Amino acid sequence: MEKTFNNKAWFMVLPVVLLVAFSAVLPLMTVVNYSVQDTFGNNQFFWAGLQWFEEVLTSERLHDALIRQFIFSGVILAIQIPLGIAVSLCIPKRGVWSSFCLVLMALPLLIPWNVVGTIWQIFGRVDIGLLGATMAALGIDYNYTQNAAHAWITIVVMDVWHWTSLVALLCFAGLQSIPDAYYQAAKIDGASRWKIFRYIELPKMNRVLLIAVLLRFMDSFMIYTEPFVVTGGGPGNSTTLLSIDLVKMALGQFDLGPAAAFSIIYFLIILLLSWVFYTVMTNYGKGEGR
Amino acid sequence: MALDWMAWTWQTAAFFGCIGITLVGMTVWAVVAPQAPRMGILRFETTPGDRLFVSLLGSAFIHLGWLGLIGDPLWAASIVSVVYAAAVFRWV
Structure with a gap:
């Protein structure tokens, strides 16, 4: 087979490689260095071998945080993906109302994470928050600072409020790419609304849905700021997700060795999941017709 | 360069050295004998x-x-x- 590419072109990406090496690869290597050593400050390090990895891998604390993290991401996907699809189906296809809906939907996405956390932290308070006061007026004993279930409901609803728009906007973009001829053909065949969704809209949305699932899963898996501002990981450790636990360990306790080992395991889990999603996304449908 | 820069140890240096050599080796292999x-x-x-x-x-x-x-x-x-x-x- 004739060679159709020139390997010298790889030198064109050299500046990016150097930049990424400086900003990501070298810091990651530092974390690996920390993970096998112990320090008491003053830039003095002592060899610890794989002790921190053993400690972290057998730690109930990490297992609990990991389980909580998977539950959180699972709940987020289970709510946001169907809700985002449903919302996108309700947005008018064209006209002024379509633009209005799109702008309205985009607004939560523009609010910084810590501001969202602060909004919901105040919103849920029984003494000064609208949600908390309304719950109290309805006779519901709602208190996210003392009740774990209430804290979970609050951070899940907050994330749904913040990010469902992203799924809806992506799905809307997928829906807009469907030619009218598909709908006309379905109408001639007398297809029901459900069948139009199942056999026309959903298959046409699969690409954007995969992107939406990837983005929402990765983002929810690495979430830190919003739950930290609202609950601080509490009550107890009930909303201490992986990144909150990691920051507590690294900066709160200054346990650099265990925190570095924890970071590497966290990084490997994210790397594995990203690779799985990326592989599924790039190979989806390629095997059809073979 | 001193080994204590970035808290290096010879073990971690050897670990990354092996990965680096593997990457360079794979690159050379890909250039010498490209595989589809x-x-x-x-x-x-x-x-x-x-x-x-x-x-x-x-x-x-x-x-x-x-x-x-x-x-x-x-x-x-x-x-x-x-x-x-x-x-x-x-x-x-």
């Missing part, structure tokens, strides 16, 4: 670079799993990893 992507048992196309990535990532999890579930001796996990990497390069 192929369809493996996972039913998607992979290049040698993909297979190296899967091998390294899988090896990391094999070592972590071994450390968390069994403990010593860790060199046994390394042997399992080499067998796993060979299988990935052969069949994936």
Whole structure:
């Protein structure tokens, strides 16, 4: 087979490689260095071998945080993906109302994470928050600072409020790419609304849905700021997700060795999941017709 | 350059050195004898670079799993990893 590419072109990406090496690869290597050593400050390090990895891998604390993290991401996907699809189906296809809906939907996405956390932290308070006061007026004993279930409901609803728009906007973009001829053909065949969704809209949305699932899963898996501002990981450790636990360990306790080992395991889990999603996304449908 | 820069130890330096040599070796191999992507048992196309990535990532999890579930001796996990990497390069 004739060679159709020139390997010298790889030198064109050299500046990016150097930049990424400086900003990501070298810091990651530092974390690996920390993970096998112990320090008491003053830039003095002592060899610890794989002790921190053993400690972290057998730690109930990490297992609990990991389980909580998977539950959180699972709940987020289970709510946001169907809700985002449903919302996108309700947005008018064209006209002024379509633009209005799109702008309205985009607004939560523009609010910084810590501001969202602060909004919901105040919103849920029984003494000064609208949600908390309304719950109290309805006779519901709602208190996210003392009740774990209430804290979970609050951070899940907050994330749904913040990010469902992203799924809806992506799905809307997928829906807009469907030619009218598909709908006309379905109408001639007398297809029901459900069948139009199942056999026309959903298959046409699969690409954007995969992107939406990837983005929402990765983002929810690495979430830190919003739950930290609202609950601080509490009550107890009930909303201490992986990144909150990691920051507590690294900066709160200054346990650099265990925190570095924890970071590497966290990084490997994210790397594995990203690779799985990326592989599924790039190979989806390629095997059809073979 | 002093080894204590970035808290280096000879062990971590050797670890990254091995990964660096592997990457350089794979690059040279790809330039000398380019290989087209192929369809493996996972039913998607992979290049040698993909297979190296899967091998390294899988090896990391094999070592972590071994450390968390069994403990010593860790060199046994390394042997399992080499067998796993060979299988990935052969069949994936």
